[in-house]
Amino acid sequence: xxxxxxxxxxxxxxxxxxxxxxxxxxxxxxxxxxxxxxxxxxxxxxxxxxxxxxxxxxxxxxxxxxxxxxxxxxxxxxxxxxxxxxxxxxxxxxxxxxxxxxxxxxxxxxxxxxxxxxxxxxxxxxxxxxxxxxxxxxxxxxxxxxxxxxxxxxxxxxxxxxxx
Ligand SMILES: [Zn+2]
Numbered sequence: 001x002x003x004x005x006x007x008x009x010x011x012x013x014x015x016x017x018x019x020x021x022x023x024x025x026x027x028x029x030x031x032x033x034x035x036x037x038x039x040x041x042x043x044x045x046x047x048x049x050x051x052x053x054x055x056x057x058x059x060x061x062x063x064x065x066x067x068x069x070x071x072x073x074x075x076x077x078x079x080x081x082x083x084x085x086x087x088x089x090x091x092x093x094x095x096x097x098x099x100x101x102x103x104x105x106x107x108x109x110x111x112x113x114x115x116x117x118x119x120x121x122x123x124x125x126x127x128x129x130x131x132x133x134x135x136x137x138x139x140x141x142x143x144x145x146x147x148x149x150x151x152x153x154x155x156x157x158x159x160x161x162x163x164x
Contacts, residue, residue: 124139130150133148
């Protein structure tokens with residue numbers, strides 16, 4: 001008669017048996033980046049395609065720069081008509097050239113190498129300052145950039161302040 005004591009609510013776990021086990025197994029890669037969350041896979045593929053194009057361009061650009069540097073290095077001493085000075089003169093020219101090269105081209109070559117390295121290890125196109133993705137158009141226009149436009153602008157403003 002009084003068998004109602006065992007309340008029906010006592011037998012728990014009836015409804016939550018299977019439904020929760022299928023919780024999205026598609027664990028997204030942990031991304032701590034603020035702004036890449038909305039990016040979808042399709043977009044990333046497009047982006048990667050473009051990045052590979054950029055990589056090709058960078059490799060070519062680097063090779064061209066190195067070749068130009070070499071040609072310049074080789075041609076200068078040979079044209080000098082100072083057999084007496086010979087080694088000394090060419091050494092000086094080398095030094096001057098390397099100094100000049102160190103300034104602009106070498107910096108650029110280094111940047112290019114760094115960019116290629118980043119492409120290869122998958123960190124390319126991420127702003128070094130804020131960790132956000134750098135716009136693909138910006139990357140295409142300035143493939144060696146390491147900052148998004150916002151951070152770059154900020155940095156430039158800070159530099160202006162420092163220089164002033
Ligand atoms: Zn940034």
